[in-house]
Amino acid sequence: MLQQVMIEPKKIEFRQVETPTPQKGQVLVRIRRIGICGSDIHVYHGKHPFTRYPITQGHEVSGEIAALGEGVTGLRLGQKVTIEPQVVCGACHPCRHGKYNLCENLKVMGFQTTGTASEYFAVDQQKITPLPDEMSYDQGAMIEPLAVAVHAVRRFGDIQGQRVAVLGAGPIGNLVAQTAKGMGAHSVMITDISQLRLDLAQKCGVDYCVNTKERDFGQALVDCFGPDKADVIYDCAGNDLTMDQAIQNARKGSTIILVAVFAARAHVDLAVLNDHELDLNTTMMYRHPDYLTAIQLVNDKKVLLDPLMSRHFPFKDYQAAYEYIDSHREDTMKVLIDVDA
16 A cells, blocks of 8 residues: 655655554554644644654544454444544553543654554554544544544533634634534634635634734724623634733633644743733643534534635645645645545
């Protein structure tokens, strides 16, 4: 079978390797789609702090079951599935208490261990999540980033009836905004300096789409939600500017949740955070229930994935996909790799 390997930053090769045979408790998946995310782009540019080369990428994925190993039950040949890419120890304190997304020895497929960017991929049954037959492979490959959004929204608690602000209208910000709305938020505001991304968020049903290059964020909070502003602010941009916007303008006693990964050490006004008794929370990946909720949100048409799909590339054009993203940063949301093309 054909396997993608990034041998060094900005250099991808393809190798012919043996198709794996599923071992006891494993499933062999024929890979159909792979999504490229921001972390993959960091690997491509050699800027991911926890990835070494060579590495086979691919963690946003969908496919169909091609073979079942001994002892596998509850799954069938030809079934559509996605794969949860976390590799955890099961023994540390977070793992023992059900928080395996925080495993002390966490590895993620495509970063610290082999990813799914191959024609076939063998994986333990417990990492398989079935997809509805009517769900497209494109949508299936986006369940992973949607699960990130679901977990982030849940970190606030009950979002029902809350007023939500989201900083950053990229793929994750868009999905956080849609998820909050889909899970019962009263109203949602999203901000960005890209009008294209804001127009897309509007098409996806986000209530208020604010270009902070043209409007002050603090005033927009009041204009959209009234003097009580937002109940929770999600930072999906992850830089000093957006985090400072959140801290300086949040209602006293409210909550800020950091979703994005900061590329550098933050320099923000913690004195205001303390003085206003703001809850600064964070979120890390997802757990299995987040996948199930993500699938349900798509099934119920409460989250729209298709508008976020910017372009497809054949498997052998993996490098061209990265080059396209680099040259179309402002008008690209989600690029998908068609392994079966």
